[in-house]
Amino acid sequence: MGSISLKKINKSFGSTEVLKNINLDIEDGEFLILIGPSGCGKSTLLNLIAGLEDLTSGEIVIDGLDVSGESPKDRDIAMVFQSYALYPTMNVARNICFGLEMNKVPKNEQKAILKKVSEVLQIDHLLERKPGQLSGGQRQRVAMGRALARSPKVFLFDEPLSNLDAKLRVEMRTEIKKLHKRIGTTIVYVTHDQIEAMTLADRIAVLKDGKLEQLGTPYEIYNDPVSHFVADFMGSPGMNFIECIVKDENLIVESSGQKYELSIPCTDALNNSNLDVVLLGIRPEMLTEIQPTVVENSFIHQIEFDVEVIEPMGADTVVIGQWNGTEVIARLSPESGKTAGKGFILQVDTSNAILFDPNTGLRIR
Amino acid sequence: MNRHILTNINIGRVMIYLILLFFALIYLAPLYVMFTTSLKGIEEIRSGNLMALPVDPTFYAWAKAWSSACTGSECKGLAPYFWNSVRIVFPAVIISTIIGAFNGYSLAKWKFKGSELLFGALLFGCFIPFQVILLPMAKLLGSLGLANTVTGLVMVHVIYGVAFTTLFFRNYYVGIPTELVRAAKLDGAGFFAIFRHIFLPLSTPIFVVTIIWQFTQIWNDFLFGVVYSGSGTQPITVALNNLVNTSVGGKEYNVDMAAAIIAALPTLVVYVIAGKYFVRGLTAGAVKG
Numbered sequence: 127m128g129s130i131s132l133k134k135i136n137k138s139f140g141s142t143e144v145l146k147n148i149n150l151d152i153e154d155g156e157f158l159i160l161i162g163p164s165g166c167g168k169s170t171l172l173n174l175i176a177g178l179e180d181l182t183s184g185e186i187v188i189d190g191l192d193v194s195g196e197s198p199k200d201r202d203i204a205m206v207f208q209s210y211a212l213y214p215t216m217n218v219a220r221n222i223c224f225g226l227e228m229n230k231v232p233k234n235e236q237k238a239i240l241k242k243v244s245e246v247l248q249i250d251h252l253l254e255r256k257p258g259q260l261s262g263g264q265r266q267r268v269a270m271g272r273a274l275a276r277s278p279k280v281f282l283f284d285e286p287l288s289n290l291d292a293k294l295r296v297e298m299r300t301e302i303k304k305l306h307k308r309i310g311t312t313i314v315y316v317t318h319d320q321i322e323a324m325t326l327a328d329r330i331a332v333l334k335d336g337k338l339e340q341l342g343t344p345y346e347i348y349n350d351p352v353s354h355f356v357a358d359f360m361g362s363p364g365m366n367f368i369e370c371i372v373k374d375e376n377l378i379v380e381s382s383g384q385k386y387e388l389s390i391p392c393t394d395a396l397n398n399s400n401l402d403v404v405l406l407g408i409r410p411e412m413l414t415e416i417q418p419t420v421v422e423n424s425f426i427h428q429i430e431f432d433v434e435v436i437e438p439m440g441a442d443t444v445v446i447g448q449w450n451g452t453e454v455i456a457r458l459s460p461e462s463g464k465t466a467g468k469g470f471i472l473q474v475d476t477s478n479a480i481l482f483d484p485n486t487g488l489r490i491r
Numbered sequence: 492m493n494r495h496i497l498t499n500i501n502i503g504r505v506m507i508y509l510i511l512l513f514f515a516l517i518y519l520a521p522l523y524v525m526f527t528t529s530l531k532g533i534e535e536i537r538s539g540n541l542m543a544l545p546v547d548p549t550f551y552a553w554a555k556a557w558s559s560a561c562t563g564s565e566c567k568g569l570a571p572y573f574w575n576s577v578r579i580v581f582p583a584v585i586i587s588t589i590i591g592a593f594n595g596y597s598l599a600k601w602k603f604k605g606s607e608l609l610f611g612a613l614l615f616g617c618f619i620p621f622q623v624i625l626l627p628m629a630k631l632l633g634s635l636g637l638a639n640t641v642t643g644l645v646m647v648h649v650i651y652g653v654a655f656t657t658l659f660f661r662n663y664y665v666g667i668p669t670e671l672v673r674a675a676k677l678d679g680a681g682f683f684a685i686f687r688h689i690f691l692p693l694s695t696p697i698f699v700v701t702i703i704w705q706f707t708q709i710w711n712d713f714l715f716g717v718v719y720s721g722s723g724t725q726p727i728t729v730a731l732n733n734l735v736n737t738s739v740g741g742k743e744y745n746v747d748m749a750a751a752i753i754a755a756l757p758t759l760v761v762y763v764i765a766g767k768y769f770v771r772g773l774t775a776g777a778v779k780g
Contacts, residue, residue, distance in 0.1 A: 178673050199679040211670035215692035224688070225678035272678075 127189050128279035128312035129154040130175065135184035137170055137336075144170050146336045148184070152314065157306050159323040160316045162333035163359070168316045171333070172282050175314060177201050189279060199228075204273035205282040208289060210265045212257035212272075219244075219253040222271045229276070243271045246305075263294045270305070283315040287322065299325060320360045324348065332356050349478065354487035357407050357480065363444055363455045366413070368406045369484055370450060372396065377406055381449050382430035382469055389424050390476050395491045404490060405482040410444065412475045413456035425477040431456065433466040445470075529553060529749035536744050552745035556753055560746050562733040569750055571723075572730035576710060576757075578641050579726055583648035584705045590649070591656020591701060592694070596686055598657065599664035600672050610661060616654030621714050624651075632719060639721030647719060648709045655708075656701050663697040664690065699768035707758045727754045 135148040144167045152158045160168040173179040175186060177198035186194050193201050204225070212221050219240055220227075226236045244250040247267045257265060266286065273281055286302075287295045303326055306313055317323055323330050324344045332339045332347065332355075340352045351357035357365045370377035375396060376387040388406075390396070396404065413431075420426055431454075435446040443463025445456050456472055481490040524541060530548040531539070539546070558568035598610045628647055629638070637643030667690065675685045716726040725733075731754045735747050 176677060198676045205677050207670045207674060209668060209670050211674040213689050228679035228684060
């Protein structure tokens with residue numbers, strides 16, 4: 127079991143408020159990602175759960191027990207650090223067993239656990255080596271092995287992949303996901319990488335300036351962001367944001383020197399907001415070449431688009447142009463990308479478009 | 492062409508070594524004079540050349556300096572004072588190093604409110620000149636009943652040395668990542684377990700540096716030795732001074748030289764044995780491993 131309940135968490139360093147009134151319930155066995163830009167307090171929150179920092183106010187409950195004042199060793203959690211923090215003078219085997227040794231687990235039991243863990247992580251051939259003789263990926267595995275050995279209630283990961291090169295990062299990401307499937311222990315995982323967040327999480331908690339901005343499944347976070355901030359943070363290439371004038375429930379977009387009226391799904395909310403100008407949010411994958419198979423409906427528009435920059439990515443091609451004087455990114459197939467240029471006919475699907483109040487950055491809905 | 496460059500490099504190298512050799516000789520000349528003089532008879536010193544090798548080497552001066560030369564009214568040589576110094580140096584070095592290690596470890600990795608201020612105050616201790624504390628310390632030793640005792644001298648050296656040993660250890664431990672402490676805390680290790688299992692195995696260089704430093708400082712100390720010791724507890728530096736200044740009949744330069752070498756030998760030995768760690772330890776914090 128390993129449910130975590132964070133209640134009204136506040137944390138200040140001196141006069142700086144780092145976390146403000148965080149409420150978060152993490153279910154047993156859940157993979158929760160804490161994400162946000164640097165300085166948003168996500169690592170601090172993780173350290174608070176671990177007990178490495180003291181709460182300013184609030185309550186941390188693990189499995190129904192208030193552990194707010196408990197020391198780290200009494201919380202039954204394990205943590206994987208960004209720098210791995212392997213003990214440099216101990217070999218891999220002792221690194222993995224150190225926690226067991228400190229908790230006075232009998233030697234033969236330690237051996238059995240070491241065998242199991244090192245087989246799971248495929249590091250059984252490295253047990254005699256010192257951390258200095260390991261590659262980055264191997265160190266990462268040992269750090270995970272050390273956490274696994276104690277079979278805690280909760281795993282905490284603090285940006286564990288950010289010191290690895292791009293290819294290894296993708297491999298280890300998959301392995302962490304497999305590992306979670308296999309052991310089913312609760313994981314709280316801090317990252318600033320939105321792809322890691324999308325691929326790994328059961329739920330994502332987006333933090334901004336010490337506040338919980340949105341909590342939801344990757345699907346919700348990506349498709350139904352509560353604010354301009356969340357929409358902007360998730361997705362690569364990022365969502366397009368265009369300031370548009372409202373006219374009769376439609377939005378005016380100027381592209382390639384012509385004016386177009388785009389119909390949008392959330393007209394009631396738009397009417398209620400009484401705004402003359404709104405921020406249109408639309409993902410690049412909704413701006414494509416003409417798709418012959420699409421069923422005609424009122425949200426499918428065809429507009430001319432002056433492509434200024436073409437960036438082939440392999441699987442698709444990103445092109446950049448302008449609407450209303452704002453940069454807009456569209457996602458084309460590689461074939462269409464080759465012919466893109468001035469006056470390219472773009473298919474715009476606004477059925478998933480969302481609107482923001484340009485003043486507050488909040489969703490209109 | 493290649494050969495030409497090679498010759499150029501060789502000439503440069505040779506010049507460098509020649510210059511180094513020259514300075515090494517200048518530096519070692521006094522030691523040479525001391526050593527050769529200590530092996531000469533007093534007649535040979537009076538008549539002969541300062542730089543000449545001994546014609547008829549004898550250990551008479553060494554034997555006398557060690558066991559029968561007069562240091563003031565006593566004529567037992569340096570031996571008893573050598574052992575006094577040993578009895579002062581070993582406990583003082585060990586105690587001040589251990590205290591420094593724990594101080595440095597706490598100040599670097601277990602910061603508490605006011606720990607930086609405390610470190611600043613300790614650092615200030617490094618800059619207090621010996622002379623300033625002579626009188627208050629004498630009063631303290633007197634009231635503790637430790638005046639003129641070896642224990643008293645050990646205490647003085649420990650107190651005076653802790654500022655330096657703390658500084659050494661603190662600066663060394665600051666370079667060790669704090670995440671190691673955090674990881675160990677989560678693994679269930681406490682203050683002493685973390686020190687023993689993680690910090691101590693990493694500490695050989697800084698222990699060597701501190702021990703060499705403290706050993707040299709305390710062994711060579713004259714001022715504390717002369718002020719706080721009684722007639723039976725004087726360290727070797729004080730005895731050497733007395734030996735050289737006591738003249739019964741003519742001045743025996745050979746005995747003086749032998750005595751000086753005996754007094755300097757232990758620090759020399761420590762440095763030769765542990766010297767390679769000394770340089771390594773002083774620079775260890777500079778480059779991340």
